[in-house]
Amino acid sequence: MKRPEQAYRRDRRFGGVIKQYAPQLHHFLSSRLNSETEAQDLAQEAYLRLTRVARPELIRSPEAYLFRIASNLANERLLKRAQDPAFVPLDGLEQAGEDGDGAAFEGTLDQRAEIVRLEQILDEMPPLYRAVLLLRKRDGYSHAEIAEKLNIAPSTVHTYLKRALKKCRARWSE
Amino acid sequence: MPDAKIKNPQIAEEAAGWAVALDAGELSSDHKLKLADWLLESPRHVEELLIAATLFDAFDGVDADKSRSVDALISSLPSEVVSIVRGGQQTDRKTAEALNGVVTPRLPWLQWVGVGAAASIALAFISFAVAPQFAARSIDGFEVADTRNDGSSGFATKLGEQRKMTLEDGSIIHVNTQSEVVIRYEEHQRVVELLRGEALFEVAHNPDRPFRVIAGDTVAEAIGTTFNVYRTGDQTTVAVIDGKVAVMTENDFVNTAAEDEIALDDIGQTDDGRLLLAAGQKADIAPDAKTVRVAAANVKAVTSWRVGQLIFEGDSLANIAAQFNRYNRTRIVIADDRLASTEFSGVFDADDPESLIEFLELADNIRVDRHSSGVIKLSPR
Numbered sequence: 001m002k003r004p005e006q007a008y009r010r011d012r013r014f015g016g017v018i019k020q021y022a023p024q025l026h027h028f029l030s031s032r033l034n035s036e037t038e039a040q041d042l043a044q045e046a047y048l049r050l051t052r053v054a055r056p057e058l059i060r061s062p063e064a065y066l067f068r069i070a071s072n073l074a075n076e077r078l079l080k081r082a083q084d085p086a087f088v089p090l091d092g093l094e095q096a097g098e099d100g101d102g103a104a105f106e107g108t109l110d111q112r113a114e115i116v117r118l119e120q121i122l123d124e125m126p127p128l129y130r131a132v133l134l135l136r137k138r139d140g141y142s143h144a145e146i147a148e149k150l151n152i153a154p155s156t157v158h159t160y161l162k163r164a165l166k167k168c169r170a171r172w173s174e
Numbered sequence: 175m176p177d178a179k180i181k182n183p184q185i186a187e188e189a190a191g192w193a194v195a196l197d198a199g200e201l202s203s204d205h206k207l208k209l210a211d212w213l214l215e216s217p218r219h220v221e222e223l224l225i226a227a228t229l230f231d232a233f234d235g236v237d238a239d240k241s242r243s244v245d246a247l248i249s250s251l252p253s254e255v256v257s258i259v260r261g262g263q264q265t266d267r268k269t270a271e272a273l274n275g276v277v278t279p280r281l282p283w284l285q286w287v288g289v290g291a292a293a294s295i296a297l298a299f300i301s302f303a304v305a306p307q308f309a310a311r312s313i314d315g316f317e318v319a320d321t322r323n324d325g326s327s328g329f330a331t332k333l334g335e336q337r338k339m340t341l342e343d344g345s346i347i348h349v350n351t352q353s354e355v356v357i358r359y360e361e362h363q364r365v366v367e368l369l370r371g372e373a374l375f376e377v378a379h380n381p382d383r384p385f386r387v388i389a390g391d392t393v394a395e396a397i398g399t400t401f402n403v404y405r406t407g408d409q410t411t412v413a414v415i416d417g418k419v420a421v422m423t424e425n426d427f428v429n430t431a432a433e434d435e436i437a438l439d440d441i442g443q444t445d446d447g448r449l450l451l452a453a454g455q456k457a458d459i460a461p462d463a464k465t466v467r468v469a470a471a472n473v474k475a476v477t478s479w480r481v482g483q484l485i486f487e488g489d490s491l492a493n494i495a496a497q498f499n500r501y502n503r504t505r506i507v508i509a510d511d512r513l514a515s516t517e518f519s520g521v522f523d524a525d526d527p528e529s530l531i532e533f534l535e536l537a538d539n540i541r542v543d544r545h546s547s548g549v550i551k552l553s554p555r
Contacts, residue, residue: 018196022231029228043221050213050220059203062210063196070224115235122236124544126528131247136197137233138240143198150248158194163532165230166190170535172229173180 021067025074042077046070121171129164132157182218183536189222193230330354331371334501334525336480344378345385350404350479351501351524372404374415374477387412391461395420395448402476413456413471420448423459423466436468484524488517491534491552498527506530509553513540 029039049069050058058065122130128150135141135149143161147154180186192209195201201209213219329349331337337349342359349355353371358364362382366375368389377385379398387394387403389410394403399417403410412421442450449466451457456471475485484497492514495506501524508514522529531550534540541555 018193018227018231022228025224025228026231029225039225040221043224044217046224047213047217047220055210058214059207059210062206062213063201066213066220066223067227070220111235114232115238118233118236122233122242126544127247129528130242131244133233134237134242134244134247137230138237138242139244158191158198161194161197162187162190163528165193165226166187166532167535168233169186169190169226169229170180170183 017063017067021071025067025071029074038077042070042073045073049073117172118168121168124171125164125167129160129167132160133164136161182222185216185218185222186226188212189219189226192223193226196227197230326356326358328354328356333503336482343380343383346376348374348376348480350374368403368405370405372402372479374400374402374480376400377417392421392423392459395422399453401451408462409458409460411456411458412451413473413476414451414453415471415473415477416453418442418453419451421451421457421459421466422448423461436470441468478521479524482524484522486521487519489519490514491516491518494518494530495552498522498524498530501525502527503548505549507549507551509551513552513554 046066046069050062050065053065122133125133131150132146135146136143141149143154143157146157150157192212195205213223329337329339331349331351331353334351336351338346339349340346341357341364343364345364347355347357347366350372353373354369355373356367356369358367364380364383364385366373366385366387368387373387375385375387375396377396377399385396387396387401389403389405389412392410392412394401394412397418397420399419400415401417401419402413402415404413405411412419436455441455442452449457449468451468454471454473456469456476458467458469459465460467472485472487475487478485484494486494486497489497491508495508495514498504498506504527506527518533520530520533522533527550531542534552535542539555541553543551543553545551
């Protein structure tokens with residue numbers, strides 16, 4: 001059970017654009033459609049759609065456009081795959097078309113394996129990266145709160161998160 | 175989750191930066207403009223940001239049972255990360271105790287400074303080891319080394335510590351990490367001995383009372399000047415930033431000038447045969463090898479330690495690792511001779527060895543292994 005404070009913290013970061021659209025993307029990218037080619041195709045198509053957005057619109061909120069376009073694409077593809085008997089998924093896909101929040105996927109084998117892998121990568125990171133990442137992602141502290149807690153500059157929090165993410169990205173594709 | 179290999183580390187890094195910026199909250203309109211431009215630059219950018227954001231999002235589920243203690247991680251930090259401390263800190267008893275018994279005075283330079291100095295230098299060692307209460311007082315924000323009865327005072331800096339002090343004549347000494355100096359001002363000369371490590375001297379001009387820095391067998395005499403002396407196990411380097419420095423050493427001046435070095439014939443000498451280094455020149459004096467090599471000094475690189483920076487220009491990885499190890503408890507070791515001699519250039523924060531490791535991780539042929547003891551091992555991949 002989460003303490004009220006915990007719930008409050010978690011709620012606050014749900015507003016972010018990644019949080020808003022990533023679940024669908026996550027479904028797409030983490031399912032068995034996760035071949036390199038698929039991810040590339042999706043990015044390519046998202047890029048093309050992005051270039052068609054009127055510039056004044058785009059610069060008002062590029063991140064929202066990017067993730068909305070990409071998650072729509074992911075949904076389309078997942079639905080298409082679901083209708084294609086050649087690609088019958090073993091689990092999880094029935095949620096793909098929903099406006100999912102990822103909860104339906106919690107506990108699936110894929111995701112558990114994914115978490116285990118992320119935890120392995122986490123444990124190999126320098127302690128400071130680990131601390132910042134845990135405070136942010138597990139405990140839901142804001143960047144400013146982490147800065148205060150660790151007595152470091154907010155820009156340093158950004159730097160450590162960035163490095164941790166980059167490290168994770170590199171290790172993930174090894 | 176995508177298994178897409180990183181094709182371009184630079185893009186992956188930028189994508190990670192954007193993902194974290196988006197995670198921090200609403201972007202400024204300036205950043206939105208930048209992000210739009212960045213995304214439109216290449217489909218690769220779109221791909222990497224989608225991957226980075228998805229990966230970052232996936233971290234939400236990590237360590238749900240909270241088996242990892244952030245507090246424990248934080249309390250483990252001092253042993254991993256040492257910030258550069260500048261100025262003001264006094265040599266504490268613990269440091270002095272650590273030094274006690276470690277320092278073995280060797281006085282081969284006596285011939286340079288005269289027999290009369292022997293007694294007081296010896297006293298300096300003893301008093302430093304036994305009674306380390308060198309009260310430093312601050313005047314106008316400067317550290318002022320307290321002069322003791324025997325005319326000497328001493329300082330030792332800890333790992334990652336840097337210190338600046340102003341002496342009675344207005345000369346300033348900046349002492350770098352893990353260094354130790356003994357200062358003795360006499361009527362006719364000002365003597366600073368560098369027992370180990372590195373110090374930068376800004377010398378107040380006084381021709382009647384020469385300023386001499388002794389580092390092992392080498393004596394550097396300032397002639398109204400700023401210069402840096404760095405002493406390692408087998409070598410002392412004197413680099414002149416401003417003015418001139420006369421260098422004398424027990425070694426014969428063996429001319430070993432390599433291509434990028436300056437032939438000794440082209441270096442000025444004093445009447446009594448000392449090498450006269452000008453601003454922008456440095457001399458590497460190796461007592462065991464009995465060689466002196468003079469070359470042009472990169473003044474910015476030589477003095478960068480004062481602002482906590484390490485600047486490398488085609489330095490060997492062995493030297494780069496050694497430099498980081500001077501400032502941090504994290505030990506970087508290189509398991510391969512060929513790798514150790516590989517040259518790199520770059521500017522780093524001295525107290526941020528991770529920045530070096532990340533830099534090296536971009537190289538395909540270097541493998542990085544972290545050990546829990548704080549040792550980072552580099553080997554060929």
